[in-house]
Amino acid sequence: MFRIRENEIADALTTADIWRIMLREVPPIAAEYFIGGADELTTLKANVLAFQQTMLAPPGAVKHKTLDTTTSIFGQQLSLPFFVAPVGSLRTLWPMADAVASQVAGEFGTAMTLSTLSQTPMEAVADASNGPKWFQLYLCGGVETAKRGIRRARDAGFSALVLTIDTAVSGNRIEHDRMKPMDAVGSIYSGPRKLKRALHKVKLAPQIVPRMGWLRRHWRDGGLLPFFNIIDECGEPMPYAGIGEQLAASAVTWSDLPWIKETWGEQPLIVKGVHCAEDALKAEELGANGVIFSNHGGRQLGRAIPSLQIVAEAIPKLGAAKSKLDCAMDGGIRSGLDVLIGLSYGLKAVGLGRVTAGGLGAGGHLGLTRAFELMKEDLLRSMELLGVQNISQIQEQGEELRRKSMVLGTAHLPEFIF
Ligand SMILES: Cc1cc2nc3c(=O)[nH]c(=O)nc-3n(C[C@H](O)[C@H](O)[C@H](O)COP(=O)(O)O)c2cc1C
Numbered sequence: 001m002f003r004i005r006e007n008e009i010a011d012a013l014t015t016a017d018i019w020r021i022m023l024r025e026v027p028p029i030a031a032e033y034f035i036g037g038a039d040e041l042t043t044l045k046a047n048v049l050a051f052q053q054t055m056l057a058p059p060g061a062v063k064h065k066t067l068d069t070t071t072s073i074f075g076q077q078l079s080l081p082f083f084v085a086p087v088g089s090l091r092t093l094w095p096m097a098d099a100v101a102s103q104v105a106g107e108f109g110t111a112m113t114l115s116t117l118s119q120t121p122m123e124a125v126a127d128a129s130n131g132p133k134w135f136q137l138y139l140c141g142g143v144e145t146a147k148r149g150i151r152r153a154r155d156a157g158f159s160a161l162v163l164t165i166d167t168a169v170s171g172n173r174i175e176h177d178r179m180k181p182m183d184a185v186g187s188i189y190s191g192p193r194k195l196k197r198a199l200h201k202v203k204l205a206p207q208i209v210p211r212m213g214w215l216r217r218h219w220r221d222g223g224l225l226p227f228f229n230i231i232d233e234c235g236e237p238m239p240y241a242g243i244g245e246q247l248a249a250s251a252v253t254w255s256d257l258p259w260i261k262e263t264w265g266e267q268p269l270i271v272k273g274v275h276c277a278e279d280a281l282k283a284e285e286l287g288a289n290g291v292i293f294s295n296h297g298g299r300q301l302g303r304a305i306p307s308l309q310i311v312a313e314a315i316p317k318l319g320a321a322k323s324k325l326d327c328a329m330d331g332g333i334r335s336g337l338d339v340l341i342g343l344s345y346g347l348k349a350v351g352l353g354r355v356t357a358g359g360l361g362a363g364g365h366l367g368l369t370r371a372f373e374l375m376k377e378d379l380l381r382s383m384e385l386l387g388v389q390n391i392s393q394i395q396e397q398g399e400e401l402r403r404k405s406m407v408l409g410t411a412h413l414p415e416f417i418f
Contacts, residue, residue, distance in 0.1 A: 002213040004363045009370045012362075015334050015355050016417040018371045022093070022361035026214050027207040030092050032179050034357040035418065038171030039302025043295055045416050047332030050308035052413045054341050055405040062387030067380055071391045073326050073348040074160040074268045074290050076132040079109025081391055082339050082375060085294075085330045085351030086136035086162065086272075088117030088243075093361035095221035096120050099128040101356055104368045106131035108376065113162055113351065116140060116149065117243060119225040126156040134160040136272065137260070138167065139250035141230050141238060146250075148231055150263045161264045162292065166273030168251040170244040171300040182241065185224050257286040268326075273300075275310050277317035280325060290326035297331055297353045307331030311345045319346070334418070336378025343391060344398030354418055 005021055012018045023031055037044030071081040084105050090097035098120035102112040106129025114125050116138040126133050135153035139146045150161065180200060188198040208215055226237040238246070261269050271283040272292035280291045293311050295304035305313075311329050318325060329342055330351030342350040355375065359368030386401055388394050 002216055004213075004366055006363070006366065009363050009366050012370055012374065015358060015371050015374055018362045018367060018374070019354070019358040019418045021363070021367065022358045025211060025363070026093055026361045027204070027211045029179055029181050029184050029204055029207060030214070030218075031361065032176055033089060033181065034087075034093070034354060034361065036173050036176050037298035037302070038173060038300055041298065042302055043304045043306065044298025046306040047295070047298055047308070048334060048416060048418075049332075049410070049413070050306035051332050051334070051338040051341055053405060053410075054308070055403050055407075056341075056386060056401050057403045058386045058401070060387075064384075064387070064389040066389070067383050068390040069376075069379060069383075071348050073328060074111075074132075074134065074270055076111060076159060078111060078132070078349060080376060080379070081343055081349045082333070082352055082379075083111040083134075083328075083349055084113055084356050085292075085297075085353040086113040086115035086164070087353050087357050088115040089119065089240075090115075090357065090360055091119040091221065091225060092218070093357060094364040094367075095217050096124065097360045097364070099124045100365050101360060101368060102126070102128040102131075102133060104359075104365060104372060105129060107369070108372050114158070114229070116229055117227055118229055119227060119240070121228045122153055122158070123156045126158065132160070133158045134162050134270070136162040136164055138164060138247060139252055139256065140227075140243075140246040141232055142250055143259070145230060145232060146260075147263050149229060150260065152229075152231075154265065154267070160268040160270055160290075161260070162270045162272050163252060163257070163260060163288075164272045164296075165252050165279075166275070166294070166296050166300050167247045169248045171296070172302065173299065254282060254286060257283070257288070261287045270326075274314075275304060277314035277321070280314060280318060280327075281321055281323060284323055284325050288325065290328065292351060293327065293329040294331055294351070308342065308345075311342065311347065315346045336375050336380070337382040339375065339379050340382045340386070340388075340394055341402070343394045344401055346395050346398065348391070348395075358418065 008021050069080050084101050098118045102125045105112040111132040113134040115136050135158040183197045183200045224240050226239050228237045230238040268289040270290040271288045273294050274280050274291045307329050327347050328349045359371030
């Protein structure tokens with residue numbers, strides 16, 4: 001009952017298989033946070049659909065002796081053009097999950113981005129990998145708390161600061177609110193609605209009992225831990241509660257960029273959650289070195305355009321404006337072919353949010369390693385089939401490779417899994 005699902009993980013052939021293992025391993029009350037998106041999940045699903053609807057025309061009779069997947073982005077050389085996107089609360093999926101993700105990223109020669117809203121101390125995440133580590137910044141706790149976090153990240157060896165700008169408030173996560181996960185973890189001896197919360201806990205038994213391995217690991221790891229990377233003026237970490245209010249109270253505006261850049265120093269400053277070329281150029285003007293086009297995995301504005309559409313619209317405009325920004329994206333990437341499609345618009349790398357969460361939840365190091373192997377194998381196969389040898393060829397030939405599909409509707413597309 002407590003064993004890692006080794007055989008299932010080894011047999012997984014797609015990241016959707018890994019995701020399904022995660023759903024068997026992690027109770028819905030904890031998994032929902034990772035599954036969910038905003039409102040009716042329109043943007044979450046559109047992120048995935050935009051990739052699925054992209055069709056390609058491969059040239060024939062091309063065979064390269066070697067393939068090269070290395071790329072250079074945000075001041076770092078990566079062996080693979082995908083990296084771990086910042087995902088909060090990963091430690092509810094697996095013990096020390098952020099450090100595990102960092103280790104796996106390092107083993108694959110790629111980068112780990114650590115969320116501010118994480119429960120693994122950043123030093124442990126930095127120590128887990130020799131590869132690049134990037135720190136994602138929210139201003140939770142206010143300016144002075146953020147400055148402490150920025151300096152600490154720099155001292156710990158993080159080499160890029162990723163500032164997220166799409167969280168003026170938390171998105172409307174309806175299913176999350178319905179499930180009331182915080183009622184499941186709080187004490188039933190204090191606070192309001194004691195009886196209701198006690199009943200809520202009892203009702204969870206049917207989903208927890210078949211997942212005792214998760215429960216045991218979660219307890220042994222310390223249960224629901226505070227945010228160790230947000231330290232207040234008294235040296236205390238922010239408790240695991242009230243994130244929504246914290247985000248709203250400390251939303252980023254353009255006027256914050258100068259002091260953030262000054263505190264961070266010379267290393268790359270990246271702006272994440274960019275939805276259009278105009279904002280990318282604004283970020284560049286204010287000193288950003290790169291941007292991540294992203295709608296937060298469909299978790300913020302429920303009708304935001306899909307990430308791939310953001311990229312398709314923004315990249316030509318950045319080219320015309322002679323922008324020097326390093327550009328990446330995230331949102332909806334589930335396979336190596338999706339990675340290739342993202343790069344075909346001229347990006348240097350792409351981020352993986354739910355693929356990372358799925359791998360960690362399915363089986364920690366083993367699960368995430370399998371997820372990354374699948375992504376890598378599919379990327380290499382797709383490069384072979386499209387006759388491209390390296391990342392610059394994908395970027396250069398992208399426009400020729402992509403074709404407008406003649407097939408209307410979605411009947412030919414796979415069902416939405418995650
Ligand atoms: C459960 C979850 C938590 C997230 N937490 C953060 C966060 O703390 N900071 C942040 O900048 N982005 C966060 N994101 C957004 C991701 O960095 C990324 O933009 C998104 O997951 C990409 O979409 P994908 O999940 O389809 O790959 C989160 C995403 C998920 C799914």
